[in-house]
Each structure stands twice: as structure tokens, then as C-alpha cells.
Amino acid sequence: MTRATGASTSLLITDVRLYGEGDPVDVRVVDGDIAEIGTGLAGADETVDGGGGVLLPGFVDLHTHLREPGREDTETIETGSAAAALGGYTAVFAMANTDPVADTAVLTDHVWRRGQAVGLVDVHPVGAVTVGLQGTQLAELGAMADGDAHVKMFSDDGKCVHDPLLMRRALEYARGLGVLIAQHAEEPRLTVGAIAHEGPNAARLGLAGWPRSAEESIVARDAILARDAGGRVHICHASTAGTVELLRWAKAQGIAITAEVTPHHLLLDDSRLATYDAVNKVNPPLREDSDCVALRAALAEGVIDCVATDHAPHAEQEKCCEFAAARPGMLGLQTALSVIAATMVADGALDWRGVARVMSERPAAIVGLPDQGRPIAVGEPANLTVVDPDATWTVDASALASRSANTPFDSMTLPARVVATVLRGRVTAIDGEVRAR
Ligand SMILES: NC(=O)N[C@@H](CC(=O)O)C(=O)O
Numbered sequence: 001m002t003r004a005t006g007a008s009t010s011l012l013i014t015d016v017r018l019y020g021e022g023d024p025v026d027v028r029v030v031d032g033d034i035a036e037i038g039t040g041l042a043g044a045d046e047t048v049d050g051g052g053g054v055l056l057p058g059f060v061d062l063h064t065h066l067r068e069p070g071r072e073d074t075e076t077i078e079t080g081s082a083a084a085a086l087g088g089y090t091a092v093f094a095m096a097n098t099d100p101v102a103d104t105a106v107l108t109d110h111v112w113r114r115g116q117a118v119g120l121v122d123v124h125p126v127g128a129v130t131v132g133l134q135g136t137q138l139a140e141l142g143a144m145a146d147g148d149a150h151v152k153m154f155s156d157d158g159k160c161v162h163d164p165l166l167m168r169r170a171l172e173y174a175r176g177l178g179v180l181i182a183q184h185a186e187e188p189r190l191t192v193g194a195i196a197h198e199g200p201n202a203a204r205l206g207l208a209g210w211p212r213s214a215e216e217s218i219v220a221r222d223a224i225l226a227r228d229a230g231g232r233v234h235i236c237h238a239s240t241a242g243t244v245e246l247l248r249w250a251k252a253q254g255i256a257i258t259a260e261v262t263p264h265h266l267l268l269d270d271s272r273l274a275t276y277d278a279v280n281k282v283n284p285p286l287r288e289d290s291d292c293v294a295l296r297a298a299l300a301e302g303v304i305d306c307v308a309t310d311h312a313p314h315a316e317q318e319k320c321c322e323f324a325a326a327r328p329g330m331l332g333l334q335t336a337l338s339v340i341a342a343t344m345v346a347d348g349a350l351d352w353r354g355v356a357r358v359m360s361e362r363p364a365a366i367v368g369l370p371d372q373g374r375p376i377a378v379g380e381p382a383n384l385t386v387v388d389p390d391a392t393w394t395v396d397a398s399a400l401a402s403r404s405a406n407t408p409f410d411s412m413t414l415p416a417r418v419v420a421t422v423l424r425g426r427v428t429a430i431d432g433e434v435r436a437r
Pocket residue numbers: 065097157158159184281282283284310312313327328329330
């Protein structure tokens with residue numbers, strides 16, 4: 001049906017419990033905003049049956065790799081957007097380590113426009129901190145922030161901004177521009193040749209170790225640099241119990257530091273490396289069970305602010321090879337909610353309101369997205385996710401929307417499923433199918 005320009009569109013989401021609390025209600029969305037919340041609502045252009053499920057604000061991923069431009073054989077903005085919508089996301093931040101690197105406004109604006117053209121999720125480009133991720137010269141942060149994409153976050157992710165003077169300057173510029181620097185915390189001198197967590201498992205398997213101190217020494221340094229720059233720093237993919245203690249210390253000092261944890265670092269540990277299957281190879285590496293326990297507690301407590309997927313697609317030939325030669329990274333967008341349900345909701349560490357906090361509200365606030373992570377209330381933008389908390393499903397790597405299949409969760413049966421995702425009042429995914437515009 002074609003609509004006359006200017007005609008309003010309406011969507012009704014029925015039988016949902018807001019944040020999993022209280023009695024089921026219906027939510028009417030008109031022209032992209034929540035217009036009415038009540039019971040017995042009827043009459044709309046389209047109705048989504050919530051089936052008594054949980055209604056949450058749409059998820060926001062601060063850490064996604066979409067591989068476009070350069071490696072469209074492993075993921076594109078289109079296939080990654082589909083994975084995001086199916087995973088319940090309404091906004092993702094696409095890291096800059098593409099080929100070419102997203103270190104100019106031409107590149108970051110292209111990613112933004114392409115994401116909008118696909119229309120399944122808001123794809124916010126992350127700009128590189130240094131030219132070509134080379135770590136020697138600051139990129140033009142201001143030009144990227146001023147472009148159409150309004151770049152809000154900068155990161156050399158994949159590499160650490162290792163030079164302390166350069167990191168200091170980046171934090172100072174970022175403060176002036178009101179943008180965020182996200183750090184891949186890895187002291188490169190401590191990880192030369194490293195491919196696995198340094199511990200008993202790596203020693204037994206003969207894999208060169210990446211010590212916790214490689215992460216923690218940069219987290220400590222950057223906390224102090226952020227303090228003195230009066231700027232904000234965000235720690236990507238926190239992976240150790242020691243990082244949690246440093247974050248706790250820094251926050252207690254009033255330092256503007258935030259951090260994310262990935263679903264895989266919450267669920268998996270380095271005992272999985274015994275098979276030498278490189279699907280388990282990731283940076284930072286899977287740590288020990290004691291780290292998983294500390295990361296879960298920190299996320300529940302708020303010492304770690306949010307969940308980010310670090311969705312990192314790789315081609316089969318880059319994963320199905322000897323462990324040392326394989327690329328690090330794993331898929332995450334379509335499994336994140338279920339892994340959080342398994343690790344945090346099942347044992348009561350987080351309730352659904354807590355899930356809204358760590359997967360939507362906090363990430364939106366950290367990066368400063370005004371229309372995401374908002375309360376589910378009349379007048380607010382309808383960026384929403386309907387979750388069936390009682391569903392279980394078995395992950396099938398080959399059935400994911402991603403162009404790659406490198407998920408460590410393949411064949412696992414996990415709790416909770418995304419039923420529908422709504423972006424500004426438009427259904428982008430429903431019952432496991434994306435809805436192209
Ligand atoms: N996490 C990874 O192991 N890999 C990421 C880079 C990164 O996040 O550091 C990638 O781009 O593949």
C-alpha cells in the first residue's frame with residue numbers, strides 16, 4: 001500500500017510487560033513515537049503480538065565490526081545491520097579498522113549514509129584516533145565530528161593507542177570536541193606473539209600467553225591520563241578481574257572512565273582452547289573462570305557499565321587454520337541477548353530492567369545518543385525490542401544473518417529470544433526475519 005505523503009503511520013505492540021514488570025499492556029506508536037500505553041488498545045496499520053513477553057528499549061552496541069569497506073566477503077553494512085536488527089539492536093557503532101581505515105570524514109560519512117540507506121539499524125561510524133591506525137599521528141577528529149555522521153566515538157580498536165603522549169593529546173582534543181575515546185587496552189610490548197591468555201591452559205597447550213597485565217597496565221595509565229586531561233575514556237572489552245579493581249578505584253576517584261564487557265568474556269573461559277579450534281581465538285583472549293565471575297559481578301554492580309558485542313566476522317579460511325595463524329574475533333550481534341540472559345538473568349544477577357540498563361540505557365548515555373536508551377513512555381521515540389524470556393533456541397552458525405559463521409556459541413541451546421525490533425516505529429525484525437524497507 002502506498003501512503004499519501006504526510007499521512008501518519010501507526011503500530012500497535014500488544015500484550016507486553018514493560019521491562020518485564022507489572023501486568024501486560026499494549027503500546028501504540030504513531031509516526032515513530034510512543035503515543036499511548038494502556039490495555040485493550042486496537043486499530044493500527046500494523047500489530048505486533050508481544051505474546052506476554054518483555055518490552056525493552058532497543059539495544060545499543062558500542063562495539064561492532066562491519067568490515068565495509070574492504071572485506072565485504074566477511075560482512076557488509078547490510079548483512080551486519082540484519083544481524084543487529086535480529087539481535088534486538090537499534091543502534092550500533094561500527095569500528096574504524098576497515099580497509100581503508102575510517103580516519104577521514106569522507107569514510108565516516110559514507111558508512112553513516114550507507115547504514116541509513118539500508119535502514120535496519122542506525123550505524124554510527126567510529127572514527128580512528130590515529131591516521132591509518134598507525135599510532136603516530138592524530139587523525140582529523142574534528143572534521144569527522146563535524147561531518148554528516150557526527151562521529152561521537154573514536155577508537156583505534158584492533159590496536160592500542162600505545163604512545164602515552166598521543167593518548168594524552170587525543171583525550172584533550174576529545175574533551176574539547178565533546179566526543180569519546182574508546183581504548184583497546186593492550187600494551188603491545190607485553191603481547192608480542194601472544195595468542196592466548198597467559199595461564200596454566202596456554203602453558204599446557206603450548207600457546208604463547210597474553211598476560212592480564214598487558215590490559216591492566218593500559219587501563220591504569222589511561223585512567224590517570226583521563227584524570228589529568230579532564231576527559232573521558234572508555235575501555236573496550238574488559239577481560240580481567242584486575243581491570244575491574246582498577247575501574248572501581250578510578251571511579252571512586254571521580255575519574256570519567258567507563259567500560260564494556262563482551263558476552264563471550266562473561267560466558268566462556270580458556271578451557272575451551274583445548275581443542276585448538278580457532279573459533280575461540282579472540283582479543284583480548286578468553287580468560288579464566290575467576291575472571292568471568294568478577295566480570296559478571298562488576299556488570300551487575302555497575303563497575304562495568306555496559307555490554308558490547310565486539311562482533312568480529314572472519315572468513316572460514318581465516319578461522320579454520322592453525323591456531324597461531326587464525327584471526328582473532330567472534331560474532332556476537334545475534335547471540336548477545338541470549339548470552340546475557342544465560343549469564344546474568346538466569347541467576348538473578350540482573351533483572352530485565354538491569355538488562356535495559358546494560359544493553360541500551362548506559363551505552364546510549366556513554367556515547368551521547370539522544371534518541372536511544374530512552375524510557376518506555378508516551379512521547380518518547382519508539383526504539384524498542386520485544387523479548388520472549390521463556391523461549392530457548394539452539395544456535396546454528398550457518399543460519400545467522402551475518403556473512404561469516406565464526407560463533408563460539410554454535411550448537412549451544414540458550415535462553416531468551418528477540419521477537420521483534422522496532423526502529424523509530426518501523427518493524428526491522430520480526431520472528432527471526434528482517435524487514436527491508
Ligand atoms: N576482538 C578481536 O579479536 N578482533 C577484532 C579487533 C578488536 O576488537 O580488537 C577484529 O577486528 O577482528
